[in-house]
Amino acid sequence: MDFSxxxxxxxxxxxxxxxxxxxxxxLRLVLHLLKQPEMQTLQLTDxxxxxxxxxxxxxxxxxxxxxxxxxxxxxxxxxxxIVCVVxxxxxxxxIENTGQYRGLYHVLxxxxxxxxxxxxxxxxxxxxxxxxxEGEIEEIIFALSSTLEGDTTNFYIFKQLExxxxxxxxxARGISVxxxxxxxxxxxxxxxxxxxxxxxxxxKS
Amino acid sequence: MDFSxxxxxxxxxxxxxxxxxxxxxxLRLVLHLLKQPEMQTLQLTDxxxxxxxxxxxxxxxxxxxxxxxxxxxxxxxxxxxIVCVVxxxxxxxxIENTGQYRGLYHVLxxxxxxxxxxxxxxxxxxxxxxxxxEGEIEEIIFALSSTLEGDTTNFYIFKQLExxxxxxxxxARGISVxxxxxxxxxxxxxxxxxxxxxxxxxxKS
Numbered sequence: 001m002d003f004s005x006x007x008x009x010x011x012x013x014x015x016x017x018x019x020x021x022x023x024x025x026x027l028r029l030v031l032h033l034l035k036q037p038e039m040q041t042l043q044l045t046d047x048x049x050x051x052x053x054x055x056x057x058x059x060x061x062x063x064x065x066x067x068x069x070x071x072x073x074x075x076x077x078x079x080x081x082i083v084c085v086v087x088x089x090x091x092x093x094x095i096e097n098t099g100q101y102r103g104l105y106h107v108l109x110x111x112x113x114x115x116x117x118x119x120x121x122x123x124x125x126x127x128x129x130x131x132x133x134e135g136e137i138e139e140i141i142f143a144l145s146s147t148l149e150g151d152t153t154n155f156y157i158f159k160q161l162e163x164x165x166x167x168x169x170x171x172a173r174g175i176s177v178x179x180x181x182x183x184x185x186x187x188x189x190x191x192x193x194x195x196x197x198x199x200x201x202x203x204k205s
Numbered sequence: 206m207d208f209s210x211x212x213x214x215x216x217x218x219x220x221x222x223x224x225x226x227x228x229x230x231x232l233r234l235v236l237h238l239l240k241q242p243e244m245q246t247l248q249l250t251d252x253x254x255x256x257x258x259x260x261x262x263x264x265x266x267x268x269x270x271x272x273x274x275x276x277x278x279x280x281x282x283x284x285x286x287i288v289c290v291v292x293x294x295x296x297x298x299x300i301e302n303t304g305q306y307r308g309l310y311h312v313l314x315x316x317x318x319x320x321x322x323x324x325x326x327x328x329x330x331x332x333x334x335x336x337x338x339e340g341e342i343e344e345i346i347f348a349l350s351s352t353l354e355g356d357t358t359n360f361y362i363f364k365q366l367e368x369x370x371x372x373x374x375x376x377a378r379g380i381s382v383x384x385x386x387x388x389x390x391x392x393x394x395x396x397x398x399x400x401x402x403x404x405x406x407x408x409k410s
Contacts, residue, residue: 045250052246
């Protein structure tokens, strides 16, 4: 693209570095900002640079936080003996939205993925094992997505925990509530039959 | 969405003000920036705020420009007697890419659209009429998109030019080069027959 303005070109170039934003979309977004009051652009740039320079990771669970200890870890009413292992903050938000979980989290920051060059040392796995060693945790719930990378990561952590006295569990896989059986994939349906639960316990939730 | 961090929440909120970017996409983009070096975010925010605060509109054609007079208007080799009327800088870039046009532009900044509350006074129409009155322009080429709004805008300008000695034309509508006749819509095909051109002139381009 041939821009008549260096300022415009630079803004489009930086915007198109974002994932899923091509040059055309970047130009559309930047031209939109030019039509809006100057205030809107400055609020956006302030919010982004404040976030990037001031954000912290909770020193206990590694979740994104404004403070040294995140709101969840600092909350005295949460059950500190149960830790749910997730990939990133989006999973924390999804589980928090259910209102069904009262324990803490441990945010790995990704999944083991040799294809993307991510090994165990790039993830917050060691601090999880250390926490277990200190003996304060009773149960670990694996809640990574059930992909090859997720399963690999689960298994790696599981092996690291060998010999330590800890209960491990994984979130239940099965047919989504409201879904028709006939459209479910075989693996999910097969697992949901193998891991069937007593009828009375399904009445509770 | 329930964010554990006010900084994150603010950044997602500002990002989701952009057109076509929902809260979920905004969160994905912001988390991406957090994973990248701090430099990338600062380059993005600098580029955006520099653009918004320093950009100018060319005082002749109203195109986006770093200088008072844009590169095209300042170029002594361009034909100053022909002016192509377009909606915004994207149209200028599209026409410049063809390498077929040597005249100047006049960027309206939009189209007349009562539905969106855009009337003639919000567009750069008066300065176009003034330029014609000064008698330096010989031909105006209308190159707005052929929508209801585009046609309305063309017609409004055309009426304003009544009584002034000026040649007006509009870009040719027809079958795209390489397209199959059978898939063309009737209006386009009908116009391309009505406005047929001498065979010899089709050999030139």
